[in-house]
Structure formats: C-alpha cells, structure tokens
Amino acid sequence: MSEAPGTPGVTPPPGDPTESRIGVDSWVAQAEGRRARRRGPARLLARGWEWSPDPVKLLLFVGLASTLPFWLNEGDLFNFGLFTLLYVALALGLNVVVGFAGLLDLGYVAFFGIGAYTYALLSSSHYGIHWPAEATIPISMAVAALAGLILGSASRRLLGDYLAIVTLFFLQAFAAFTNTANPTVHGVGLTGGPNGIANLDPLTFFGYKLNSTKQQYFFLVIVVAVVAAALHFINQSRTGRAFRALREDPLAAEVMSIPVNRLKLLAFVLGAAIAGLCGTIFAASFTAVTAGSFGVPLLILLYAIIILGGLGSIAGVILGGFVINISSQFLAPQNDHPDVKRWLFYGTIVLIVALMKPWYRAVLVLAATIAFGYAVHAIVSATTVATWTTGAPVAAGSRSIRDGIQGWVVMPHATATGPHVNFNTCLYIGLVVAAVTVRSLSGWWRLAALVPTLYLTAMVWENILAQNPSVTALILFGAMLIALMTVRPQGLLGTARVEIV
Amino acid sequence: MHLLLFNIIDQIRSLGWGGAFELLRNGIVLGSLYSLIALGYTMIYGILKLLNFAHGDVYMVGAFLGFGVLTAFGGALNPGIGLVPLIIIMFAVAMLGSGVLGVGIERFAYRPLRNAPRIAPLIAALGVSFFLENSAQLMTNGFQYNYDAFQLGGKNGNFGPLFDPVFTVAGNPVTVVQVLVVGSAVTLMAALIFLVSRTRLGKAMRATAFDQEAASMMGIDTDRVISSTFFIASVLAGAAGVMYGLYIGTTFYFMGFLAGLKAFTAAVVGGIGSIVGAMVAGVLVGLIESYAIGYVGGQWSDIVVFGILILFMIVRPTGLFGAQAIQKV
Numbered sequence: 001m002s003e004a005p006g007t008p009g010v011t012p013p014p015g016d017p018t019e020s021r022i023g024v025d026s027w028v029a030q031a032e033g034r035r036a037r038r039r040g041p042a043r044l045l046a047r048g049w050e051w052s053p054d055p056v057k058l059l060l061f062v063g064l065a066s067t068l069p070f071w072l073n074e075g076d077l078f079n080f081g082l083f084t085l086l087y088v089a090l091a092l093g094l095n096v097v098v099g100f101a102g103l104l105d106l107g108y109v110a111f112f113g114i115g116a117y118t119y120a121l122l123s124s125s126h127y128g129i130h131w132p133a134e135a136t137i138p139i140s141m142a143v144a145a146l147a148g149l150i151l152g153s154a155s156r157r158l159l160g161d162y163l164a165i166v167t168l169f170f171l172q173a174f175a176a177f178t179n180t181a182n183p184t185v186h187g188v189g190l191t192g193g194p195n196g197i198a199n200l201d202p203l204t205f206f207g208y209k210l211n212s213t214k215q216q217y218f219f220l221v222i223v224v225a226v227v228a229a230a231l232h233f234i235n236q237s238r239t240g241r242a243f244r245a246l247r248e249d250p251l252a253a254e255v256m257s258i259p260v261n262r263l264k265l266l267a268f269v270l271g272a273a274i275a276g277l278c279g280t281i282f283a284a285s286f287t288a289v290t291a292g293s294f295g296v297p298l299l300i301l302l303y304a305i306i307i308l309g310g311l312g313s314i315a316g317v318i319l320g321g322f323v324i325n326i327s328s329q330f331l332a333p334q335n336d337h338p339d340v341k342r343w344l345f346y347g348t349i350v351l352i353v354a355l356m357k358p359w360y361r362a363v364l365v366l367a368a369t370i371a372f373g374y375a376v377h378a379i380v381s382a383t384t385v386a387t388w389t390t391g392a393p394v395a396a397g398s399r400s401i402r403d404g405i406q407g408w409v410v411m412p413h414a415t416a417t418g419p420h421v422n423f424n425t426c427l428y429i430g431l432v433v434a435a436v437t438v439r440s441l442s443g444w445w446r447l448a449a450l451v452p453t454l455y456l457t458a459m460v461w462e463n464i465l466a467q468n469p470s471v472t473a474l475i476l477f478g479a480m481l482i483a484l485m486t487v488r489p490q491g492l493l494g495t496a497r498v499e500i501v
Numbered sequence: 502m503h504l505l506l507f508n509i510i511d512q513i514r515s516l517g518w519g520g521a522f523e524l525l526r527n528g529i530v531l532g533s534l535y536s537l538i539a540l541g542y543t544m545i546y547g548i549l550k551l552l553n554f555a556h557g558d559v560y561m562v563g564a565f566l567g568f569g570v571l572t573a574f575g576g577a578l579n580p581g582i583g584l585v586p587l588i589i590i591m592f593a594v595a596m597l598g599s600g601v602l603g604v605g606i607e608r609f610a611y612r613p614l615r616n617a618p619r620i621a622p623l624i625a626a627l628g629v630s631f632f633l634e635n636s637a638q639l640m641t642n643g644f645q646y647n648y649d650a651f652q653l654g655g656k657n658g659n660f661g662p663l664f665d666p667v668f669t670v671a672g673n674p675v676t677v678v679q680v681l682v683v684g685s686a687v688t689l690m691a692a693l694i695f696l697v698s699r700t701r702l703g704k705a706m707r708a709t710a711f712d713q714e715a716a717s718m719m720g721i722d723t724d725r726v727i728s729s730t731f732f733i734a735s736v737l738a739g740a741a742g743v744m745y746g747l748y749i750g751t752t753f754y755f756m757g758f759l760a761g762l763k764a765f766t767a768a769v770v771g772g773i774g775s776i777v778g779a780m781v782a783g784v785l786v787g788l789i790e791s792y793a794i795g796y797v798g799g800q801w802s803d804i805v806v807f808g809i810l811i812l813f814m815i816v817r818p819t820g821l822f823g824a825q826a827i828q829k830v
Contacts, residue, residue, distance in 0.1 A: 098620075102620070104620060104623060154811065154815050157815060157818065158814065158815070158818055162769065162814060162818055164552060164623065165552065165762075165765060165766065165769065165814070166811055166814050166815070168762065169762070169766075169807040169810060169811050170807075170811070172759070172762065172803065172807055173803070173804050173807040173808065173811075176800075176801075176803040176804050176807075177804055180799075180800040180803075181800050181801055181804060182800075296631075296758070300627060300628075300631050303624060303627065307624060311620075424640075425640050428636065428639065428640065432636075436605065436609050439609060440608075440609075464639065465639075468639055471635050471638050471639045471643075472639075474631065474635040475632060475635045475636055475639065477628075477631065478628045478629070478630075478631035478632030478633075478634075478635060479628070479632055480628070481624055481625065481627060481628025481631070482609075482610050482625050482628040482629060482632065485610075485614060485617070485621050485622070485624055485625040485628065486610075486613040486614065486625070489614075489617050489618065489621045
C-alpha cells in the first residue's frame with residue numbers, strides 16, 4: 001500500500017514487479033516476480049508483452065481479429081468469430097462489475113437479455129416497429145443501464161454474498177418474466193414466452209444494412225476495440241483507482257472519502273450498458289431472441305472467461321474469451337470438425353501432464369498410461385464376451401484413428417444395453433473418485449495413481465463425454481472453475497492478491 | 502396492475518376458506534422441505550461465511566439416491582420388501598450418500614481455499630454446483646424420473662396407503678405422506694437442535710462459528726468440525742430430497758437450483774446462522790409460494806416470491822432472528 005491517495009496520476013507501470021500496487025503486498029509481489037521469471041522463448045514472450053505499449057496490444061488484437069474472416073467460412077465465422085467476440089464484449093462488461101469494483105453480480109445476464117428484448121421489440125414485426133440501429137442501440141443501452149441503476153441502488157446496502165443472492169433473484173425473476181409470465185400487451189404476448197421473438201431486422205445504420213456475418217463481425221471488432229479502449233482509460237483514471245480501492249477494502253476506501261455508493265452504482269450501470277449493447281448485437285445477428293438464451297449456463301461461461309483470464313485484466317478477459325468460446329464451440333454438438341474435438345481433449349491432457357517437473361516423470365506417466373491401457377484392454381477382451389470391446393468411437397475420421405482407439409480403450413458396444421448404462425455411471429463416478437484420490441495422495445503414490453486415472457479419463461471421454469457433447473462442455477467448465485480456483489485463483493494474466501487481515 | 506389486484510381478490514373469494522386451508526397445508530409441507538435445506542445453508546454460512554451454491558444440488562443428489570434405491574428394489578409397483586423398511590432404507594442411503602458427498606465437496610473444493618480472497622470459494626461453489634448439475638444430467642440422460650409414490654405399497658396395481666387421508670379439515674384431506682414429511686422434518690430439526698445445543702460437537706461448532714482462530718487455539722480441531730457441519734447439513738438436504746420425491750414425485754437434474762435458491766433466502770430471512778430462524782423462515786417461504794400459486798397464478802408465482810424476498814433483503818438484511826452484525830475492522 002505504498003500509493004498515497006493524494007497523488008493522482010502517479011501510478012506505477014503495470015507489470016513492474018518491484019513496485020507494489022494497491023492491494024498487493026510488496027513482499028508477495030516481489031516473490032511472484034521472482035517466480036514469474038522464466039527462461040527461453042517464454043521469457044521473451046512475457047517480456048515483449050510487458051514492455052509493449054497498450055495501443056500496440058490493441059492494434060495486435062484488431063489486426064489478428066481482422067484476419068479471421070479471410071480463412072474461415074461463413075458458418076465457422078459465426079460460431080468461432082462472432083460468438084467469441086460477443087462473449088469477449090460481454091465479459092468485458094462483467095469485468096467492470098466483478099473485476100474492477102469487486103461486486104459479485106450474478107444477475108448480469110439479465111441485462112444482456114434486457115438489451116436483446118428491447119431491440120427485438122423495437123426492430124421487428126412483433127409490434128410492427130422497425131427503428132434503425134442508430135436509435136435502438138442507444139435506447140437498448142439506456143434501458144439496460146436503467147435496470148442496472150435500479151438493481152444497483154436496491155443492492156447498495158447489501159454486502160458481498162447478499163448482493164450475489166439478490167442479483168441472482170433478479171436473473172431468476174427476469175427468466176420467469178420472459179419465459180412464463182409473458183404478459184399480453186396490445187393483444188400480443190410481450191416477450192413471446194418460450195418461443196421468443198423471431199425475424200428481427202438486421203442492424204441498420206443510416207440505411208446501411210449489416211446483412212452478412214462478415215459485416216456483423218467487423219462491426220463487433222470495432223465495438224470490442226472501442227469498449228476495451230474505453231475500459232482501459234477508465235481503469236487508468238482516478239475512477240479506476242477508486243474502483244480498485246473499493247474492491248480491496250470498501251471500509252478503508254470510504255474513510256479515504258471515496259464515494260463508495262456512487263462507485264458501486266457506476267459499476268452496475270456501466271456493466272449493464274455494455275451488456276445491453278451486446279444484447280442488441282446478439283439479437284440482430286441471431287435474428288431471434290428466446291428466453292432460454294439468458295440463463296445460468298451463459299453466466300457460468302462468462303465467469304469462466306473472466307476468471308481464466310484474470311479478474312480485472314482487460315487483455316486477460318480477451319484471451320479468456322477466445323480460449324473458452326473456441327473450446328466450447330469445438331465441444332458443441334453441431335460442430336462439424338469432430339476429430340479436432342478429440343485432439344483438443346487429448347492434447348490438453350498431455351499438456352497438463354507435460355507441465356509436471358522434472359520432465360522424465362511426465363514421460364514415465366504417459367508411457368505407463370499407454371502400457372496400462374493395452375494391458376487392461378487385453379485382459380478385458382480375454383476374459384469377457386466380445387461386446388465389451390467392440391464399441392465404435394464417435395466420429396473418428398480416419399480408419400487408423402478408429403482402430404487405434406478401439407484397440408486401446410475398453411468400449412462396450414453401443415447396441416448392448418442393460419448393464420452398460422450402469423457401466424457408464426460407474427465409470428464416471430469412478431473417474432471422479434480417482435481424480436479426488438490423486439489429489440489427496442503425494443509423491444510416488446500420486447504418480448502411480450495418476451496412470452489409471454488418465455486411462456479412466458480416456459475411457460470416460462470415449463464412452464460417455466464424446467457421446468453427449470452439449471453436457472460435456474458444461475461439466476468441463478464447472479470442473480475448470482473448481483480446479484482454477486485451487487491452483488491459480490488469479491487466472492492467466494491476473495495479479496495475485498493477498499488478503500490483508 | 503389494477504386488473505391484477507381485482508383478479509387476486511376474485512380468486513380469494515372463489516377459493517373460500519377451504520381453498521385457503523388447502524394452500525396453508527401445501528405451504529407448510531413445502532416449507533418444511535425448504536426449512537431442511539435452509540438449515541444446511543445457515544449452518545455452513547455460519548461456520549465458513551460461505552454461500553454454498555452446491556447445497557441445492559446435494560438435495561437433488563439425495564432425491565436421485567432415493568430413487569436409485571427404489572429402482573434397485575424393483576420400483577414403486579412391486580418392491581421386493583415392505584413399505585416401511587423400504588422407506589427407511591431410502592432415507593438411510595440418501596442421507597448417508599449426501600453426507601459423504603457434502604464432506605467430499607468441502608474437502609476438495611473449499612478447504613484448499615480457506616485463506617484465499619473472499620470471491621474464490623464463492624466461484625468454486627458455483628463451479629461445484631454446475632459440475633454436479635451437469636453430471637447428474639449426463640447420468641440421467643436429462644430425463645425426469647418419477648417416484649410414483651402413490652403406488653407404493655399397493656397390491657395388484659391399486660394405490661398404496663401413502664396418499665390416504667389421515668384426517669380432514671374443512672373438506673381438505675391431510676394425507677399420510679404429508680404427515681410423514683412434516684413429522685420427519687420436525688424430528689430431524691429437533692435432533693439438530695439437541696446436537697447443536699447439548700453435545701460436545703455442537704459446542705465445538707458454535708465456538709468455530711463464533712471465531713475460528715480462537716477456537717483452534719482452544720484445541721478444537723476446526724477442520725474436523727467443519728467437515729462434520731458439512732456432513733450434517735448434507736444429511737438434512739438428502740432427507741429433504743427423498744421427502745420431495747415421495748411427496749411431489751418428479752426428480753430431475755435441475756431441481757436443486759431453484760429449491761436451493763429459495764432455501765438460501767429462507768436462511769437469510771431467518772437471520773443467517775440462526776437455526777430456529779431458518780426453520781420458521783423456511784415455512785414462511787413455502788407459505789408465500791403456495792399462496793402466490795393459489796391466488797396470483799402459477800406463472801407469476803416465482804416473480805412474486807423473488808420480488809418479496811428481494812424487498813425483504815433490502816429492508817432488513819439481518820433477517821427476522823439475526824442480530825445486527827457489527828463489522829470488525
């Protein structure tokens with residue numbers, strides 16, 4: 001806590017580990033800096049990232065993002081490009097509330113929904129109103145911001161967890177309102193119930209229509225760049241420092257004459273306005289809104305993004321958005337690159353194992369896992385009926401991959417029902433128990449337990465998860481949140497904070 | 502708005518005293534389930550200051566464990582053993598299984614985060630909740646399963662005794678299963694009060710909740726006390742899950758979310774950390790929900806319940822029985 005509150009504008013440069021920032025104990029910061037010192041190309045990359053000025057980073061993002069439409073087809077651009085940027089923009093807004101101000105807002109998705117429904121009502125045949133985007137975008141943002149103001153002022157008195165629960169109620173009330181209540185206004189159900197509102201107009205700016213995915217994508221690139229830049233300036237400003245002070249210790253911030261209540265409201269309003277903007281773009285490019293789009297799964301996805309990237313870090317949020325959405329799209333059932341799914345999964349596992357030190361342990365574990373797999377497969381096929389090992393792996397592109405998996409992983413045949421349903425359940429629970437066991441062991445025992453666990457993971461993947469892709473992504477995100485919290489709660493690009501007691 | 506109010510008054514008139522009692526009965530039965538879950542929230546919050554989002558999902562797992570036992574004995578139509586032992590086994594398995602699950606969650610998701618920033622365990626709790634829900638979806642293929650409790654104990658396809666009336670008030674029967682739910686809830690709560698106020702473990706729990714550091718300095722094994730708290734809380738949730746299955750019947754993977762949310766509010770309305778408060782407020786939330794369904798209509802009931810709860814939290818965040826919290830610096 002070296003920074004005196006009376007010296008505005010003198011913030012130490014971010015990334016300099018010897019200087020302590022607000023809320024970062026100087027000793028811990030130095031220790032972290034020492035630990036973060038790497039060798040080889042990783043160090044070069046980290047150095048380059050730290051030393052490059054912020055406009056360069058933004059340009060880097062815009063440049064990379066702009067190349068995407070030239071090597072992706074229309075459908076892939078929609079799933080991988082458009083949705084990634086949409087989630088990035090949404091997560092940037094959530095980052096204001098959670099990352100900057102430290103308020104746990106679980107009703108954030110409702111503002112997204114409010115923006116989307118506002119656009120749907122003002123630019124569709126639902127009520128026959130067809131306003132252009134230059135009018136609907138400010139209105140949607142204003143309506144969402146107003147909702148944020150109301151919820152924020154209602155929650156002003158509430159501390160931490162109470163705030164979380166009230167905002168979650170707000171989300172539930174919103175979901176119930178759009179889905180089941182659907183009050184009749186002018187002879188038509190206002191929100192269209194579970195079917196929602198379809199056939200929305202595309203975004204139209206002064207007569208210019210954004211019809212194709214490419215146009216919408218470039219518009220979103222601009223939106224994300226503008227939002228990120230604006231949030232960066234806010235973060236660097238007096239207000240940004242006030243946010244950090246509020247996040248670290250509201251009481252101390254109040255004593256330092258920081259207007260705590262107004263700041264909380266500002267965070268809510270700012271986040272809600274960004275969510276409203278995203279809602280508009282979502283509704284327009286999806287050409288429909290349905291009540292099911294604005295629920296807890298999306299909320300968890302957004303939290304996964306900002307936590308993976310690092311709370312409060314704008315670059316981290318953008319990185320997290322790319323990682324999470326691209327992996328979730330690859331896992332999605334409609335994805336037409338099924339083999340990539342498999343490589344992504346096995347690649348991640350091998351990567352995690354490869355992080356083990358020293359390196360020969362990792363090699364040992366991987367080799368032992370492969371040998372273990374062949375041994376188990378041989379035993380099972382020798383002792384049981386043939387249906388236990390003749391199951392077909394889902395969407396194995398080439399013959400060699402299929403044969404390889406069939407020869408290594410025990411897969412009961414899909415047509416053989418009955419005991420195999422319980423087999424799957426037992427397998428899954430067995431994996432969870434095995435993972436938990438690995439965590440509670442240590443030393444060589446842990447390595448030994450890791451081998452069957454890894455093989456069990458492959459079995460669960462081939463037998464269960466690959467067959468239910470939509471649930472799989474959600475399960476993996478839940479598991480990732482838990483694992484990340486225990487291993488690295490500050491995320492990829494965040495700074496470690498210590499609770500000062 | 503004006504119209505809505507007239508609708509409500511009309512509805513009250515047309516349902517009359519009999520309808521009012523019916524709603525009262527439903528509210529009390531539903532509320533005793535909420536009370537059981539709320540007790541878990543209040544105990545865990547009291548001892549760890551952690552909003553355990555996963556608690557509602559423990560309740561869901563309890564309901565599925567009960568259903569698993571029922572299916573293992575041959576389903577509701579012709580169970581291999583008598584009605585009473587079957588129900589006892591269902592409760593025992595669900596309560597034990599949920600208890601073990603709760604201890605496991607605490608050990609592997611929350612204990613590593615004891616000294617982390619406040620937001621870390623909350624997000625881990627969100628993760629656990631999401632993980633459990635979707636795992637259950639995977640295991641159950643996303644289908645709804647029905648206990649079919651009305652057939653339990655019946656011979657040759659006849660209805661069983663669970664839904665026979667025990668006594669009648671104003672023309673409304675009170676059935677066996679309703680008495681069973683309320684009776685066992687009251688028994689469990691009485692046992693809990695005894696445990697917390699009269700036993701050594703209860704004393705240790707109260708001490709740990711009051712000041713964890715001081716308690717550990719006095720020689721209390723706080724990790725073990727916290728584990729026990731999670732076990733007891735999850736046992737209550739598991740029991741509530743089986744009761745729900747017997748009374749309402751339909752179990753599905755998402756049932757824990759809303760129930761957990763309402764039960765947590767009951768814990769807050771009752772004053773967090775207060776056991777009696779959680780019981781009373783649980784019944785209160787059940788009554789509000791029941792009357793909202795009866796008088797305002799099913800599609801508005803969640804909005805009414807959450808609206809009332811939001812207002813209550815804003816007006817009196819310390820709850821009915823909670824003491825004014827003094828923030829220590």
